[in-house]
Amino acid sequence: MNEPKSLLDSDGNPIKEHPDAPPPTERTKERKQEEEDFISVIIKRSDAAQRHPDDTLEKAIEEGSEQLKRPAVSLWLSSMAGGMIVGFSAMAVAVMVTLTHPLENVLLTRLASALVYPLGFVICIMSGAQLFTEHTATSMYPFLDRRSTFPKLLRLWSIVIAGNLIGAAIIGFLLSIADNVVKAKEGYLLIGEHLTEYSFESLFVSAVLAGWLMALGAWLVLATPPDSSQIMVVFIVTFVIGLGGLHHSIAGSAEMFTAWFIGDKHTPYEVFRFIGIALLGNTFGGSIFVAVLNYAHIRQTQVSE
Numbered sequence: 001m002n003e004p005k006s007l008l009d010s011d012g013n014p015i016k017e018h019p020d021a022p023p024p025t026e027r028t029k030e031r032k033q034e035e036e037d038f039i040s041v042i043i044k045r046s047d048a049a050q051r052h053p054d055d056t057l058e059k060a061i062e063e064g065s066e067q068l069k070r071p072a073v074s075l076w077l078s079s080m081a082g083g084m085i086v087g088f089s090a091m092a093v094a095v096m097v098t099l100t101h102p103l104e105n106v107l108l109t110r111l112a113s114a115l116v117y118p119l120g121f122v123i124c125i126m127s128g129a130q131l132f133t134e135h136t137a138t139s140m141y142p143f144l145d146r147r148s149t150f151p152k153l154l155r156l157w158s159i160v161i162a163g164n165l166i167g168a169a170i171i172g173f174l175l176s177i178a179d180n181v182v183k184a185k186e187g188y189l190l191i192g193e194h195l196t197e198y199s200f201e202s203l204f205v206s207a208v209l210a211g212w213l214m215a216l217g218a219w220l221v222l223a224t225p226p227d228s229s230q231i232m233v234v235f236i237v238t239f240v241i242g243l244g245g246l247h248h249s250i251a252g253s254a255e256m257f258t259a260w261f262i263g264d265k266h267t268p269y270e271v272f273r274f275i276g277i278a279l280l281g282n283t284f285g286g287s288i289f290v291a292v293l294n295y296a297h298i299r300q301t302q303v304s305e
Contacts, residue, residue, distance in 0.1 A: 028054070056223040057141065057298045063222065065142045067135060068152050072159055075130060079160040082129035083167020087254035089120030091175055093242070094187030094255070101190060110243065117242030118235040120251065125221065125234050132160045132250055132279075136286030137215035137294075138222075144295045161279065164250045172257025185262050192259030194245065195252055196270045200277060203247060207281025208289070210246035213237050215286035219294060249278035 067075075096112040103109075124131055139156050142148040179185050198206070217237035221230045241248060253275050260266045 028058075031055070031058075053223075053298050056219065057295065059222050060138055060219065060294075061141045061145050061147060064135075064138045064140065065147060067130075067139055068142060068148050068156055072155075075156065075159045076163045078128070079130035079132070079163025080167040080170070081127075082124050082131040082160075083164035083169075083250055083254065084171040085124040085127065085129055085167075086120045086131065086164075086251045087168060087171030087175065087258075088123065089117050089238075089251050090171075090188075090191070090254040090258060091182060091184065092116035092119050094175075094184035094191060094258070095182065097187035097190050098184045101186065110245070114239050114242035117251075118238035121238040122231055122234050125217075126231060130160050130163065131214075132157070132164050133211055133214035133248060133282045133286055134218045135160060136211060136283055137291035138218055140287050140291035141295060144291065157283075165253055165275065168250055168253035169257045171254050173261055175254075175258045176261035179262060188255065188259045189263050189265055191255045192263075192266050195247065195256050195259075195274050196266065203274070203277045204281045206245075206247045207249065207278040208285035209244070210241050210248045210278075211282030211285030212289040213241050213246070213285075214248065214282070215290035219290060247274075247278045247281070249275060249282045252278050 093113045093116060096116055097109060100109040100112050121131075125134060135156070139153055143150060143153045175182065175188075179188075214237065217234055220233040220237070224230050224233055256266070256271050256274055260268075260271050
């Protein structure tokens with residue numbers, strides 16, 4: 001009698017079952033049957049099609065597990081690069097605000113800013129650099145599936161946040177020096193006012209919404225084929241964030257650092273108050289509204305009877 005084949009992940013490697021892992025879902029059984037019935041090239045071609053939600057969740061768990069296992073130095077360098085790259089969104093928005101603000105048309109300024117806001121995010125995410133808000137939810141999935149531990153999750157978050165903020169400070173410093181070329185000082189200062197003028201409650205809820213959207217974007221990237229549709233997903237999600245003027249902790253940090261370095265209107269307290277509240281809201285929005293809800297509804301729908 002032939003032994004049943006072990007379940008394979010998307011790369012063809014056996015999946016090791018954790019002793020505390022939840023029972024297999026119906027989709028898990030279907031994947032196992034597909035591995036037995038079809039040759040791998042046919043299965044791989046299905047990657048170009050829309051994924052079943054349970055397949056997307058399994059891919060998210062694999063992606064999160066890989067990130068949690070990465071060496072600290074690798075995470076640190078990648079997250080610094082991510083913070084610096086997202087700073088180009090800050091530059092693009094500041095240029096648009098500087099050019100359109102004299103026209104005294106709020107709608108034009110908002111639309112122009114929203115159209116260029118996604119550019120740094122597209123470059124960052126498609127280049128594979130670490131961005132905290134993108135990986136907030138992704139790193140939660142293996143923890144929720146009991147394939148990782150909470151200390152490992154905190155380790156990843158801590159390294160990525162620190163790297164992103166250092167990268168944001170570096171790009172803020174460089175943009176302040178290069179402003180004789182970019183000529184966007186007025187835009188940076190106006191953006192700085194937008195980041196600091198709100199109460200704790202307003203800023204926190206705005207950051208929750210931004211974190212929610214960014215984590216949804218990361219989920220949709222995993223759910224779509226690896227082509228231009230992923231770029232469109234990132235663009236749409238970050239366009240909505242820009243259009244709403246919502247507060248993203250890392251891009252906002254690059255904007256806030258630049259406004260601080262380039263003028264004298266903002267104090268260190270204002271800078272770090274914004275960063276702290278935005279990080280808290282982004283974390284809550286990405287982990288609770290996306291990771292927990294996605295994991296719960298998919299597992300509950302697909303759980304074996």
